[in-house]
Amino acid sequence: MHYDVIVIGMGLSGLMAAKTAVEAGKKVLIIGKGMGSLCLFSNTIDVLGKVPDGIEMNEGLSRWISGHPNHPYSKIGIEKIEEALSSFISLFPPPYSFQTVDNKNCLLPTGAGTLRPTYLIPTTMVGGISLPKENTLIVGFRGFKDFYAHHVADQLKCRGISLQLPYDSFRELSASALARLMERESFRETIGTEIKKQLHGETHVGFPAILGIHNSVQVKDGLEKITGATVYEIPILPPSIPGKRIFDRFKEWLIQKGVTFLLGNSVSNSILKGRRCEGIEVFRPPLISSYSADRYILATGRFVGGGLKANDERIFEPIFNLPLPQPESREGWFRKSFFSDLFHPIYQAGILTDSSFRPVDERGDHMLENVWVPGTILAHHHAIDEKSKEGIEIATGYAATIYALGT
């Protein structure tokens, strides 16, 4: 089968690339071996956590770009970053929509009881922003081991309760099982009534982010009606239910627009002819299937996503074997301190590209003429420290595809 565009990777950058390509009327195939790190880490959309308090994101990004000329954001520019974010936001009409607080970062409570800066937040988390903390009750569930209300409450200096589940047979529950239970009205009724009994004047109730997979605003509203308090979700350990909501929405929309969606398959090989990619192979034992396209978007992420791999000597990119600047030896990959103020040098490892996201080597020479590379696999960012992961994915996924289609 021949396509206009093949996107490799189903994280946020790959999904944005597929969206952008199909909106331009292209015939698109997206291949992913899994749901990407979207369903592990993404709850909200971080754009740049390093923006100082009180500064608007646009202003913050402009300053960042002038100070970091090689950063992926600097290749894109403010205007296209905004377009990309708008494109993302447009995919989530109310009720489950994404919004900012006055176009600035806001602080959201987390599953460790800390606060973290983030930019675009879903409707279900809005209630947790900048609370006077004593007004909030944190609710956890016995048998759900990835969130501990007392841990969170102790750090935030408010009250926490751990609820017994109404069903005796549920001794241990996963995040998705709990999220599905929350979608049942009778379950919400029992939980909500119990919470109302235990409220001592708190005006807000914080839950782990498991308030339903598909109709979470309805779940939130339902609980608010019963308890009379403002209900909000708190990001927790992976897997991320809010990340799955984002993934599911993209998937539904892309399939509806005619994108071919190949989930659960990893690309095993690329077929190159000179500087052109002529096709890719997907190994599904015992068969090898080949797919080809005019243009390829490599959005495979970093180590968790499988975009980068490392053996005991070096770091490499497994599909196209693209050149990769990296510290000289393994010893230099990481600092002695895990929480070092300086980022670990391994983050130097990443794909170099020209200003339109085509891969280049260290001299700036082009490697492949019909491959574009967006996402966290790129060099010159430290997404975890900068709190810029989703922003980079959305903006580069969008921009790289715009450039790819423009050629």
Add this chain to the structure above:
Amino acid sequence: MKFRTETLIIGGGATGVGILRDLALRGIPSLLIEKGDFASGASGRNHGLLHSGGRYAVSDPEAARECIAENRILRKIARHCIEETDGFFVSLPEDGLDFRDRFLRACEEAEIPTSLLARDEALVLEPELNPDLLSAVKVPDGAIDPFTLILENARDAEEHGAKILLHTEITSLILDGDEVKGARGKDVIRGEEHTFEASYIVNATGAWANQFLRRAGLRIGIALSKGSMLITNQRLNHRVINHCRPPSDGDIVVPNHTVSILGTTSVRSEDVEDFEVTSQEVDLLIRQTSRMIPALREARLIRAYAGIRPLFMSEEKGDDRAISRGFVLIDHEERDRMKNLITITGGKLSSYRLMAEKTADLICKKMGRDTPCSTHLKPLPGANRPTGLKERLKRFSVDGGEVLCDCELVQRKEVEEFLGKEKLSDFQDILRRTRLAKGTCQGGFCVYRLFGMLHDLGMIERDSNKKLKAFLEERWKGIRPIAWGTALKEEELIESIYKGIFNL
């Protein structure tokens, strides 16, 4: 508080706890103090090998004899701490067979039972072995769980009237001319100060021996030797696999529960507390051990760790491996005219009981008592308890609560039982007493859950994230040297959780 005891033992490693039990069984009141938890030094940082003595047969026949004798005793008294795996000494083409023949003769002299297996026989039993091997010699090596061994010794000693203070360090010695009368100490967690009066003081601090003796103005000749080890994510061998050649780096792979432990190196160290495993050591260990088991070259590693061995130097020698791994018992009255002070150091885990016996004999002699030792006859309290996978699965029950540690299947109830049984002062103590954090993620998920549980129970201070960060920092020491391949993926996952989602 003021304590008065007959014998004050300093150090909660295998030796100290062994002495405590030995004296308790002889009816001599004693008190043990340990500045951290049980087994926080070399006793808890080794490859968990129950020596057959084979490793020392050629180089140190005396140590070899000790080993095989103790091996036989421990199989009786500490059955539940031992997996009777047996061991192979494998000869590879580059080794030739000269050393193997010397090895066989030396084992015979030391009365270590051996049987010689041809290449094909060995490969049937250990399919991951290098198919080019020439032969394998079977010896009665085994795997031993040091932590259970030490806890059981401590439990039995306490049942016989001994006292133990953990997290308590010595601040000074009470000296009266050429006599040691006791010591002053401090609870490092609560800050409480103690005075200990004792007729005899035993320095069983292992690698810390000279740090302790400095308080009495004394010093002995020990060398500190760092031994580094690596843990794989899978168990690749059923038996202990030794390289049949003179002792050298990376010559052993010990099976342990669900993993294999690759060991060891020997590097002179100056510091007892602050040391790390270098990438050179990691590379060396993999290069050497994968000669015996080639799959180790590609195996996923989950942790690197090291321990500091105290080696006694009877004379100056160049190579630490030439120094005897035997132990040394010093009566400071004879050596330095300092009365009532005894130092026991050197040795190895497999001979902890013998070291304890000799120390207790010396104390009895000084006291003018002739109560004989009985630790070689009396099994540890749990020795009749059935062990093995079946037992572990039986304990894993539907009402055991959530599985806090998915890698090692530790349920909430198991942790709660420990919390109820012992007054644990530190979450690290819980980690040492359960399999929590010993699996693939190395505590990346389950320690967060442990903290959550402690908050539920109100057993940890409110601002606990500092401790969580400190744990992750400590965990990192073991991950950093082996962070490539799948381990690197895991590391990105953990970093994204704690620095990313949680913004710690």
